[in-house]
Amino acid sequence: MxxxxxxxxxxxxxxxxxxxxxxxxxxxxxxxxxxxxxxxxxxxxxxxxxxxxxxxxxxxxxxxxxxxxxxxxxxxxxxxxxxxxxxxxxxETEAVADEMQRMLNDWYAKMGQLIDEFREEYADQETTATHPEQ
Structure with missing residues (x-):
């Protein structure tokens, strides 16, 4: 892991x-x-x-x-x-560094998207847990 x-x-x-x-x-x-x-x-x-x-x-x-x-x-x-x-x-150092920067940008964008999905997925459960239907 x-x-x-x-x-x-x-x-x-x-x-x-x-x-x-x-x-x-x-x-x-x-x-x-x-x-x-x-x-x-x-x-x-x-x-x-x-x-x-x-x-x-x-x-x-x-x-x-x-x-x-x-x-x-x-x-x-x-x-x-x-x-x-x-x-x-x-x-070439610049080519290697540029590729690492591209990978980092892609990773950052993907993590941002997953964090947004996390918020959407679990925001509903949080609301339900704090305000259960009567």
Whole structure:
């Protein structure tokens, strides 16, 4: 079950907490994101695994979660003699921030609508409870 909003408001959060708040990403995902953000060049999954001190397969799963969330991009690098490999880099900061802002606005609008529905649904019951018919 996700943490309640009231708990989030009491906690000391930093900007990387957004990774967890918006997409439920894990601590390893955060470490991979930081490794990619700190790197001057795109990294392979093996290089990412080395930086975060995890097996390649574990690093790959974190990379996949970050890709699905839209925080990083995958690029194909072709060998001259044929074949290819993939490298990863952090997506454009503005694009990521804009997407998080859009999601927050959508969430806010949806919560506002649900609060209105709550008022309408339970206002009638409150009136009935305080003024029962005789």
């Amino acid at each position: 996700p943490d309640p909003i009231s708990e989030d408001l009491r906690e000391e959060l930093d900007c990387l907490s957004l990774l967890e708040s918006f997409h439920g990403l894990k601590e390893l995902d955060r470490q991979v994101f930081v490794a990619l953000a700190d790197s001057e060049d795109p990294l392979t999954v093996k290089e990412i695994g080395d930086v975060v001190d995890r097996e390649r397969s574990t690093a790959y799963r974190a990379v996949q979660r970050l890709l699905e969330a839209g925080y990083i991009q995958k690029e194909q690098v072709n060998y001259e003699e044929g074949g290819y490999y993939h490298v990863y880099r952090v997506d």
